[in-house]
Amino acid sequence: MNKGKLYIETYGCQMNFSDSEIVASVLSDDYDVIDKATEADLILINTCSIREHAEQRVLNRLSELNALRKNNSRLQIGIIGCMAERIKEELFKTGSVDLVVGPDAYRSLPTLLKKESRVNINVLLSETETYDDIHPIRYDTNGISAFISIMRGCNNYCSYCVVPYTRGRERSRNPQTIINEALSLFEKGYREVTLLGQNVNSYCCDGVNFARLMKSVAEINPLLRIRFATSHPKDLSDELLEVMSSCSNICKSIHLPAQSGNDRVLKAMNRKYTRRWYLDRIASIRKYMPECSISTDFITGYCDETEEEHQDTLTLMQTVSFDYAYMFKYSEREGTRSANTKADTVPEEVKARRLTEIITLQQELSGKSNLKDVGKTMEVLAEGTSKRSEEHFFGRNSQNKVVVFPRGSCSKGEYVSVRITSCTSATLTGNLIDN
Numbered sequence: 021m022n023k024g025k026l027y028i029e030t031y032g033c034q035m036n037f038s039d040s041e042i043v044a045s046v047l048s049d050d051y052d053v054i055d056k057a058t059e060a061d062l063i064l065i066n067t068c069s070i071r072e073h074a075e076q077r078v079l080n081r082l083s084e085l086n087a088l089r090k091n092n093s094r095l096q097i098g099i100i101g102c103m104a105e106r107i108k109e110e111l112f113k114t115g116s117v118d119l120v121v122g123p124d125a126y127r128s129l130p131t132l133l134k135k136e137s138r139v140n141i142n143v144l145l146s147e148t149e150t151y152d153d154i155h156p157i158r159y160d161t162n163g164i165s166a167f168i169s170i171m172r173g174c175n176n177y178c179s180y181c182v183v184p185y186t187r188g189r190e191r192s193r194n195p196q197t198i199i200n201e202a203l204s205l206f207e208k209g210y211r212e213v214t215l216l217g218q219n220v221n222s223y224c225c226d227g228v229n230f231a232r233l234m235k236s237v238a239e240i241n242p243l244l245r246i247r248f249a250t251s252h253p254k255d256l257s258d259e260l261l262e263v264m265s266s267c268s269n270i271c272k273s274i275h276l277p278a279q280s281g282n283d284r285v286l287k288a289m290n291r292k293y294t295r296r297w298y299l300d301r302i303a304s305i306r307k308y309m310p311e312c313s314i315s316t317d318f319i320t321g322y323c324d325e326t327e328e329e330h331q332d333t334l335t336l337m338q339t340v341s342f343d344y345a346y347m348f349k350y351s352e353r354e355g356t357r358s359a360n361t362k363a364d365t366v367p368e369e370v371k372a373r374r375l376t377e378i379i380t381l382q383q384e385l386s387g388k389s390n391l392k393d394v395g396k397t398m399e400v401l402a403e404g405t406s407k408r409s410e411e412h413f414f415g416r417n418s419q420n421k422v423v424v425f426p427r428g429s430c431s432k433g434e435y436v437s438v439r440i441t442s443c444t445s446a447t448l449t450g451n452l453i454d455n
């Protein structure tokens with residue numbers, strides 16, 4: 021029997037990209053993945069609900085894709101991921117979807133697709149689903165770096181966040197299945213894995229915590245680099261930092277979302293740490309790994325945030341001197357604790373001005389951080405041809421900074437030594453050094 025053609029479009033976080041690979045695997049008996057929506061029998065949009073803007077983008081895209089039905093009467097369109105969980109009724113009302121499936125219900129996709137009903141839906145959340153027996157189909161990778169999802173869900177209930185409602189309670193995947201997946205990727209030529217979870221460092225399964233899991237994955241082969249995302253400051257243990265510092269193939273880079281530099285705002289956000297606690301964790305990172313890069317997230321203009329409280333965010337940024345940051349204006353999400361109990365009082369223009377201030381400061385800090393690397397020689401994993409020219413490769417160093425260099429005779433997937441000669445606030449540029 022000929023297989024159908026499946027086109028998957030993914031929005032949002034790395035977990036979603038990893039989930040799309042699981043979905044491709046779940047449907048692999050009936051569908052091959054293709055990269056053109058116009059030729060598909062089934063289109064799945066894997067969605068994100070974190071901000072209103074992200075949802076609106078998907079709704080616009082849905083109406084564009086719906087127009088393809090004119091030339092293809094067999095076409096089925098499904099919404100999967102967080103929006104399926106959060107706004108299922110609204111999705112029905114669009115009249116453009118055949119399928120609505122939440123993040124814990126992907127195993128039911130083959131059955132749902134065979135049903136005759138007008139719209140098929142499964143948005144049941146699970147307390148146990150980890151997809152640990154599914155071998156993801158890496159249909160859109162560079163063959164060098166891959167994601168491995170190690171835990172799902174989140175128990176933290178930060179006041180502004182929809183994730184605990186769309187992805188359910190935390191559950192961790194069996195450690196041996198994670199080690200097997202990393203080993204199999206290494207044997208296929210992959211040289212970097214990123215262990216993923218909404219709250220990755222609260223991983224715990226069969227007595228194995230995140231630090232021990234990282235050590236076991238690092239022991240697979242010294243040529244396999246390990247990264248992880250995203251950590252919560254309250255779960256960043258010294259045990260993990262010790263493991264990171266002792267394993268040369270665990271990348272020296274930590275993404276540690278701060279969200280605000282002010283204690284009252286952090287409490288209102290239910291972040292479960294203070295500015296002092298956060299700075300203590302930064303001091304620990306620097307004690308164990310002085311060379312470690314630190315990136316973060318900030319939300320500006322959160323409910324009632326005053327000018328002084330905003331200044332606390334700016335001073336925290338200066339104190340830590342982050343290498344990189346993702347920064348957003350607060351956007352109220354229906355159903356969260358913030359939306360139910362607090363007013364979104366900071367005017368839009370004030371939020372926009374504060375966002376500009378933190379972005380400007382971060383560009384300065386990122387520029388300074390990169391400038392310190394000029395003149396250094398560093399190990400870079402070559403990932404592919406640079407956008408700049410066919411003659412240049414790009415890759416990343418242990419600190420997760422993008423490095424561009426002349427490709428010379430090196431191949432994708434090779435570790436090379438690069439001496440940095442110049443930089444912008446986003447990229448390092450250098451020359452290959454013979455080993």
Ligand code: SF4
Nearest residue numbers: 174176177178181183
């Ligand atoms: S830790 Fe907070 S921000 Fe992150 S997914 Fe959980 S609730 Fe959302």
